[in-house]
Each structure stands twice: as structure tokens, then as C-alpha cells.
Amino acid sequence: MKIYNTLSKSKEDFKTITPNEVRMYVCGVTVYMPPHLGHARTYVAYDVIKEYLEFKGYKVFYVRNITDAGSIVGDADQGEDKIQLKANEMHVHPMELVDMNIRAMWYYLDSLRCARPNISPRATGHILDIITAVQKMIDSGFAYELDGDVYCDVTKIKNYGILSGNTLDALNAGARIEVKSGKHSPYDFTVWKKAQDKSVLRWPSPWGEGYPGWHIECTVMSTKYLGSHFDIHGGGRDLAFPHHENEIAQSQALGCGMPANYWVHTGMLLAQDGSKMSKSAGNFVTIEDAMQKWGARSLRWFFVSGHYNSPIKYGDDVMAASNAGLERIDNFLFNLQNNVGNTHNATLSANLDTLKDRFVAEMDDDFNTPNAISAIFDFIKEANQSITNHEFDKANQDEILDFFKEINKIFKCFDTLENKQADNRQEIVQKLIDERNAYRKVKDFAKADEIKAKILAMNVEILDNKDGTTTFRLK
Amino acid sequence: MKIYNTLSKSKEDFKTITPNEVRMYVCGVTVYMPPHLGHARTYVAYDVIKEYLEFKGYKVFYVRNITDAGSIVGDADQGEDKIQLKANEMHVHPMELVDMNIRAMWYYLDSLRCARPNISPRATGHILDIITAVQKMIDSGFAYELDGDVYCDVTKIKNYGILSGNTLDALNAGARIEVKSGKHSPYDFTVWKKAQDKSVLRWPSPWGEGYPGWHIECTVMSTKYLGSHFDIHGGGRDLAFPHHENEIAQSQALGCGMPANYWVHTGMLLAQDGSKMSKSAGNFVTIEDAMQKWGARSLRWFFVSGHYNSPIKYGDDVMAASNAGLERIDNFLFNLQNNVGNTHNATLSANLDTLKDRFVAEMDDDFNTPNAISAIFDFIKEANQSITNHEFDKANQDEILDFFKEINKIFKCFDTLENKQADNRQEIVQKLIDERNAYRKVKDFAKADEIKAKILAMNVEILDNKDGTTTFRLK
16 A cells, blocks of 8 residues: 655555554644635545545544644734634634634534544643643753744754755745844744733743644644654645644654654645635635535535545536536446346456456555546446346345445445435435426426436336426335 | 522522623533433523523523543542543543543534533643642642642631531531541542543643642633633532532632622432432433434423423433423414414413513523423413414414514424424324324224324325335425
């Protein structure tokens, strides 16, 4: 099995520290607002990674933090805490805002069928651990206090830039940035920040009242729950620098070396035209918008269908295409469950074996979901005729269903498997009925009858009411 | 408006500290296991209290903590942390256990339609605040360290026992208890506890590594979010002593006086025979059991129907009786929405005015829900004939629906109001169909037809299938 490691910029063989066990940390949401569609993409991607590792027989211990303090606007020295700022705007207590957004986060990620991490630690639950770590960094000479703030001295960090390529030489060659008087280097980053006068989010510390810098919380929480050396550290591509680079620096400052073996990053979610989604550009889509329009299942399927490592473009066209694909699988699975015949189909069995091999080979190659899904579509294309014609027996049915149930623990989109009368049959029939009604309205009865035949073939009773409406009953 | 105050052992006029605003703290769940049925009872009761206060025009700020550290088995000096103990048993990290049980807690309380508190602070998020408070208690002479533990010295507390009646004289008159050598009084209670060797739940402190005592977290979190003097402090009756008594002692030790004006306690949930529910007695019922058997709506209605201050007995008989009452309201509201006629019914209007007055008078009297609900049943009894006979007009319909919608913001059980085809019609019809099938099976066709007439009157189409099963379609 191979995983692309941002650290080496190459696909590497995956070897765990402890045999058969994977310890994985993923940077979580800053809960100053509900999660956005990019978060949904990222956490569905890690859910697939986690589930595939379990499919491969690993025991996965998955920690994803919740940043409920310490995320500073623009990650700047003088910026404000995002949560404090948003709470001020909304005239609520910062912790009230945090509770609302944690609730929203779980609502959306649960709806998208992401398994909960084993532990979801909150920054505010680890302030003492953070203060202990900051003090240790000061004691070992890697950090210094300046007027109530504490900075990590990047000039002391060997190999700074090892993950992102942003070495101090490279950074210094860039634009000049304003340096706070007294900082050793303009790239020294905050590990503890002095509280502003009006800040409610503040804790006593050896350096006065303040709050943690953004990067230190992930160093503290990842190593607290996974040990100082774990397998996978993940997050969105935009976190590689400065966040993950600074985590690596902090671990070095704490005498622990490289914290994780594999640094995994998910590609960004873009608007359909390839531009960055942003509120100012007016192309920002919330998870709520997308779920209302397409449903959580279709949204998950769209995310699953893209390679986690690549940027993906979200829009009506790609969603419709992705949905059409899911519907093909739905119909296949529906027919597979309802059309069983009496003759064993050896070709179908052989094709299933091919699918199994291809699926694992593709997923083993850096979780290549789009290629794995292509293999599924190739199998369905070959199988569809036999399935429609009842040219398969119970043994064929069982082995195919078993495999789809197995991979559905990873993809979690094939609702048709759970029950012959799954909700999605309801959806499919409703769509067909709407289509038929449209034809009836324009008096194209030939087309309308064609669709009616399709509906009846799905084991559905159509009830045409006197008032012109149509209802139906699944049998 | 009057509220029973455990502090004065009498119903008192309710006066808030800030006009039109209520600040309320309720002791939350210790998340070492999923919440039990007693928790469900308690938090539904406080939900009704909160919603009624809002009905009366108060702005309510509601804080309910989550105890994710520091709850010691038997509240003893030498006991173990319940979460640590259970985590050891289950071979999981204590924080993994905590995350699972917090999730379960929200699942059940959301299902029971309890509004989320404004803030649900966790003990582990307030360790520094707790250490600061303990240090302050030591500095002012109200607490002392003993071998890494810190105790509150109850002999220094004026009026110890003011809430529960457990004064030191009264306690000393009781059974002799074993005293840890060096404690000033056997009733001195832990505010900081030295970590056991194997404990993962531990934080550095001026007294060595340890964790907070159970009572101190509530003092710290209530006053952090509500100020040192707030309106209502609530919890289950069993928390009055020692938990709330010790909170009052701690506030005094911190120089803040009585923290809350009104100390409100909910009665215990008992088994149907009046005995205490316990796992050892084998009469322990989980929320899951009860919800599966009766549904979340019926369970909430059962809790709402009892007076919060009294013990209630849970069992099949009382649940069936409570459900029958809810069904009467369902049927009334269903008919009200479907039978509207053309003649204004002045008696109905007058009766509604009586109901409104009685409802408010009863709820104003220490949230007397059983009497308020009796008033509703009296109204329905008077109104039913007119409603069945279509002897009311749109104006009657509107004013009655408006009132029931208003009070449903408190009770949250009248689903029939939301939609004429609410799920509960589905439930009611299914029950009637089951009943009819039972009569058909024993060939009592007269009874079966009687029920069929009832079903048809509910605007339902019955579909008797060839295979003997019956389905139905709401029209």
C-alpha cells in the first residue's frame, strides 16, 4: 500500500509504527462559524481513508481536534482570536458561539456519514498542557517571551521548511514583512498570546493572562493522545504552511523530533469555474445549501468520487453527473436484489473477481477512489444485461451483494443495499412520476406510458387520483 | 409567579436579579456512561421550566455543565474517578469514553426535544479556573493541603447545612465515619485530589499532579458564566447534599456569599412499585429502552405530566395511562383541524378564555404542570362534542390552535399541530389497524368493522391485501 507523503513529495510504502495499528491525527474545525463545504470535503476524505485502513485490517485510532480558542485572524502576531471577534459581532459569549458551532459541525459531518473520531479534544480543555509545553520550549531556548507574548524562535529550528519548502532563506527572499520590534526573526510565530483588554477567552500563565497560539494546540493534543511519534498527520492542503510546518518546528523544540511519518493533505474545494470559493466573491456555498439541493448522500458520493489529494470543483454540472453515476449503481443494486434467476453465471463471477482485484489495487495506490469507482462502473456495464435478464442465481447475487456491502463500509452511499425498499427507490420513483406527469401535461402519452412501464417494473403500484395528482405505493 | 425554594423550604415569589432576565445553572451529566432515565426526567423538567420562563417573557440564559473529570465514586476521599474507572474497565482512553457518552447524552436529550443550554461547559475545559479557585480558598484560610489533596474546611463555613439541614451538629450526631488522619473535620470535602499512580486524568497544580474535586467545578463554571450571584440553581433532589451544600460553602470560602437565589430540585424517578431504580435491583431502565418501547414524544409527555418537584414512578401502567391522555389531545387537535364548520361557538371561546387563565395560574404556581394539563383535559372534555359535530367556525379554530401552539413551545408534544398528516396519525392508524386485525383473526367482524369505521373517519384509505396483510394510505 502506498500513500503520498507531503514530506518526501512522493508516494511511499505505508508502514505503521506498531504492526496492524494506525494512529492518525487530523486538524479539525475552528468553531467560529458552522463548517463550510471545504471542511465537508476534507473530513469525508479522511473518513474514506480511515475506513479503507480498517478494510485492510488495521486498527485505527483517529484524533481530530476542535479549535475553540487560539485561532488568530490571518495567523498574524497582532490579529484577534476569530472566535472572540465573531462572538463580539453576534453579541454572544464566545463559549455560546463555540457550542452552537460544535453542534452544527456534528450535525453536518454525521449527516455526511463520517464516523466520529475516537477523540475530538478541544483546545480549551488543554490550556495547562499548552502552558507546560510553552514553558518547556522557553526552558530549552527555542522560545522567548516578548511583552506577554511568547514566540517560537524559528532560527533555532533545524530544517525549518522541511515540509512546505518554506525555508528561512526562501521566506527571506520574499516580500519584506513588518517585524514586531524585539522579535528574533520576522518568521518567529506565536505560541502564547497576551490577552487583549476586552478578550473573554483568557487564562492565567507565567507570562500574564493570555491564550494559546494556533499551532501549539495541535502539537499538544496530537502527542497527548497519540504519543510523540505517530503514523499519519492530516489536514487540508492550505494547512501545510504555516500550520503543519510550525507543528514540526514545535515538536523539535520540545525535543521530540518529527511527530508523524506520513503528512497527508487533501486538495481544496473550488467553485465550478476553478476559482477559490469565498464570501467576497459571492460563490461561497454552505454545507446546508449543498445538502438541501442534493442531499447528504449525493454530496458524500461527490466527495468520495474525487481523489482526496486533488482539488475538486463543485457545481451543478459536476453534481448532476456524479448523481447520475450513483443512480446507475442504485439501479444495478436494486435489480440485482429483485431479478434473481436460476442459472449460475460464471462470467459474472469472473468479472467480480476482476473487480475485487482492481478495487484493492486502486485503493492501495494512495486511496485512488476515482479509479476504484471506474472499476465498479466497468463491472456494472458488463453485468447489467445479465442482471436485467434474470441471468444469474442466488450464489451470484450473494457474492456480489457481499462485496458491495463490504466496500460500502468505506463509501457509505449504497443505500439500496440496506433494504429493498430503501428511501432511494422512493426518490427514483418520485422522479420518474414527475417526469411522467410532465409528459402527460403536454399530452405525450407514448412517452408517459414508457415511463409508467419503467415504474411498474420497479414493483410499484401507481395510484392516479381523480384530481390529477399521482401517488404511489412500494410493494 | 412562585417557585419552591429548597433554601427556604417554601414557595417564594419569583424576582429576578436583572429585570426580565433569568440566569439559570443546572448540574449536568457525569459522562462515564450514557445518561439514564432519571437524567431524562430531570432535564425535561428544566426544559419545561426554561420554556415557561420564556413564555412569561423572560430572557433565559441557561448553563448546564458536563462532568468529564472529578466525579469520585461514592464522593469519598479515597474513591476513584468514575470516568477513569469505567475507562479502565472498557480498555479505552478516558477521553474516548467521555466523547462517546457526550454524544449519547445529546442524542437522547435532543430526541426528548430539550433545547440545548446556552453553554455546556466541561470540567476539563476549566482546570486552570479550578486551580485558581482552590488557591484562593487556601489563601483565605478556608482550605488546606494534606498530602497532595486539598480539603475545604467545613468548620470555617458559617451556616454549613443551610440548604440541606445537614449542619455539622446534625452530621456529628450521625454514624461515626472514618477520618483520614490530619483532616480538620471528617466532613471536610475534597476540592483537589492527588492523582493515583495509574490515573490518566491528571493535571499539574501547586499541590502536585491531580484532578479537581466534584463540587468545585460547578462553583467555578456557574460563576464564570453567570456571575457570582445568579437566579436559579437546579439539579436532581439527590444533589442537594452534599453537592449543592458544598457549592454554597465554596462560594462563601471564595468571598462571594450565596451564589443563587432559588435552589430548585427535581424529584427522583422511581420504579413503578416506588422503589429506587438500580442495576443491582434489576429494575433499571435506560432511556434507550424507554424510547424504543414508547417513543421519545410519549416519554417526554410522561415527564411533562408529573410535577417536577415530586418523585414519579415509571412503568407500563403509568405510561399507558399517560399515552391515552396524549392520544385524547391528538384526536382533539386532529378533529379541530379537520371538522371546521360555519357557526361561531361562543361557549367554546369562553371556555378557551377559562383555560388560558387556569393554565397560567397553575404554571405560575411553581410550574404545576399536572394541574395545567388537567385544565387542558377539562377544556377538551367540554369542547369535544362541538368539535366532533362541526359546531365551530374558523375563528374558533384559529384561537384554539393559536393557544395550543403557544403552549406547545413549552410541552413540545402536540405533533398533530405541525401538520394535519403528522406522524402520529400514522401511529394512531397503525394501532387501530393492528387492533382490527386482531379482531379479524378471531373472526369478531362486528368489532373489526367498528374500528374500520373509526379509521375511515380519520381520512384514511385501507388497503386489504390478498395475503391477509393490511396497509393504509393517509389522504
